[in-house]
Amino acid sequence: MSQLLKRLHRTGRRAREIIGSRIEGGAPCGTCGFEGKPLHRGVLWPGLVAEWELTPPWHRWMDEREGSRCAWCGSSLRSGQLAAAIVSAANRLCGSSATRLAALFRDPRARALAIAEINSAGNLHRYLARCAGLRFSEFGSTAPAVPSQDLMQLSYADASFDLVITSDTLEHVPDIDRALRETCRVLKPGGMHVFSVPVVWDRPTRQRATLNDGVLVHLLPPSHHGAPQEGKTDFLVFNEVGGDFVARCSAAGFEVELLRDAVNPALVTFIAQRPSSAIRDSVGSVGSV
Ligand SMILES: [Zn+2]
Numbered sequence: 001m002s003q004l005l006k007r008l009h010r011t012g013r014r015a016r017e018i019i020g021s022r023i024e025g026g027a028p029c030g031t032c033g034f035e036g037k038p039l040h041r042g043v044l045w046p047g048l049v050a051e052w053e054l055t056p057p058w059h060r061w062m063d064e065r066e067g068s069r070c071a072w073c074g075s076s077l078r079s080g081q082l083a084a085a086i087v088s089a090a091n092r093l094c095g096s097s098a099t100r101l102a103a104l105f106r107d108p109r110a111r112a113l114a115i116a117e118i119n120s121a122g123n124l125h126r127y128l129a130r131c132a133g134l135r136f137s138e139f140g141s142t143a144p145a146v147p148s149q150d151l152m153q154l155s156y157a158d159a160s161f162d163l164v165i166t167s168d169t170l171e172h173v174p175d176i177d178r179a180l181r182e183t184c185r186v187l188k189p190g191g192m193h194v195f196s197v198p199v200v201w202d203r204p205t206r207q208r209a210t211l212n213d214g215v216l217v218h219l220l221p222p223s224h225h226g227a228p229q230e231g232k233t234d235f236l237v238f239n240e241v242g243g244d245f246v247a248r249c250s251a252a253g254f255e256v257e258l259l260r261d262a263v264n265p266a267l268v269t270f271i272a273q274r275p276s277s278a279i280r281d282s283v284g285s286v287g288s289v
Contacts, residue, residue, distance in 0.1 A: 021071035030084025031124060033100035034072035043067035051223040052240060058200055061266035065198070073102075077267055079122045082167060082196045085259045085269040086124070089192045093162050105130035113162045116186065118149050121167035128165070135161075139169070139235075151179040156186040163187075166195040172225070172235050174211040180252035180272075190276035193254065196269050197241050205242040 021036030028035050044054075044063045054062060068077045075083065083101035090096055090110050098104040101124060105111050114133040117125065128134055135156070137149040149155060151166070151173045164183045173179040183193040208220040225235040249256045254272035261267035 018071045028100070029070040029073060029075055030080040030082070030087065030100060031075040031127070032070060032073035032102045034070055036071050038068035038077060039071050040064065040068045048223065048225070051221065052200075054200070058266065061264045062198060064264055065266045074123055076122070077261075077264070078168070078196050078269075079124055081259060081261065081267055081269045082121060082165075082194065083124055083127075085194045085271055086128075086163065086165060088259070089163060089194050089271055093190070093192070101127045114160060114188075115163045115165065116149075116154075116156065116161045118151060118154075118164065118166045118183075119169045121165055124165075124167070133162075139172075151182060154182045154186050158185055159188045159191075160186050161188065162191045164191070164193040164195075166193070166197075168196050168198060168225070170195065170197045171237055171239050171241055174209070174238050176205075176239050176241075177248060177252060180249055180254070183272075184253040184274050187274040189274055191274050193272040193274075194269065195272070197245070198266065199241045199243070199245055199268060201243045201265055203242045204244050205248070206240045207238065208240060209236060209238045 017039055018036070021039060022034075024037035026035060026037045042063050043066050044059060049059050052062075065078045066076050069075060070080055087098050087101055087104050090104055090113060091098060094107070094109040094113055096104060096107040096110045098107065098110065105127065111130070111132045113131060115128065115131050115135070117128050117134060117136045119137065119139045121128065125136070129136070137147045139148060141148040147155070151169065152175050164187055166183070170176055170179060180193075187193060206220075208223055209216060209218050211217070223237045223240075225237060246256050246258070249270065249272050253274065255275055257271040257273070259269040259271060
C-alpha cells in the first residue's frame with residue numbers, strides 16, 4: 001500500500017508541476033512541443049565552476065542550459081534546442097515540415113535520412129531511434145549491439161550520412177580539430193553536423209589536457225563532467241570551448257550556422273554544414289562534357 005501511495009504522490013506532484021508550468025507559459029519545447037515554463041534545479045557543482053573559472057553570470061547561464069527542463073518530456077533547455085536544430089536541419093534536407101522532434105519521423109522522408117548519433121543525445125535518443133537510417137553508438141559501450149565510436153577516427157566511410165549528431169561530446173575529445181574533420185568527412189556534401197558544446201563566448205578555447213603519443217598529459221588540473229552526486233565524473237574535459245570555435249569549425253571545412261537563445265548566451269546549437277559545392281562542380285563538369 002505504501003508503494004501505491006508513493007506512486008500516487010509522485011503522479012500528483014508531476015501533474016501539479018505540468019499544470020503550473022503550462023499556466024506560466026513559455027516557448028515550445030523543441031523535443032515535444034510543450035509550451036510551459038521550464039522547471040529548474042541547479043546542476044553545476046562548486047568544484048566544476050571553480051575549475052572552469054565561470055563568472056557568476058556564466059555560472060547561471062550554464063546552469064540554466066543544463067538544469068532547466070521541460071515539465072512534460074524532461075528535455076533540458078540544451079537538449080530541447082538541439083532537438084529544434086535537428087528538426088530544422090532535417091526539414092531542409094528532406095522537405096519535411098515537422099515542428100518538434102517527437103513528430104519528425106512520422107514523415108517517411110525523414111525516416112529515410114542516414115543519421116549518425118555518435119553518443120546518446122540524452123532523452124532525444126528515443127525519438128531518433130524511430131529513424132530507420134539511424135546508426136547509434138555510445139561512448140565507451142561494451143554492448144555488442146551498440147558500438148563505441150572514436151570521434152577522431154570514425155569507422156564510417158566517406159559521405160555516409162545526411163546528419164551527424166553529437167551532444168556535449170566535443171569538449172571530451174583530445175583533438176577537437178581532427179574530430180571536426182572526421183564528422184565532415186563522413187557527411188554527404190550538403191549534410192550537417194548538428195551539435196551542442198558548452199561555449200564561454202567571451203574568452204578563447206582553453207586546452208586542459210592532451211594526448212602525446214597516446215599518453216594522457218594534463219596541462220591544467222583534471223576537470224570532469226558528469227554527475228558527482230551519482231559518482232559519475234568519468235568525462236575528462238580536454239578543451240573548454242571559447243569564442244574562437246566557429247572559426248575552428250570553418251577551418252575543418254564547415255559552413256556554420258548558430259541557433260541562439262534570445263536571453264541566454266550559453267544556449268547555442270551549432271548547425272555545421274559540409275558545403276555542397278562538390279555536387280554542383282561535378283554536375284557542372286558532367287554538363288560541360
Ligand atoms: Zn518537452
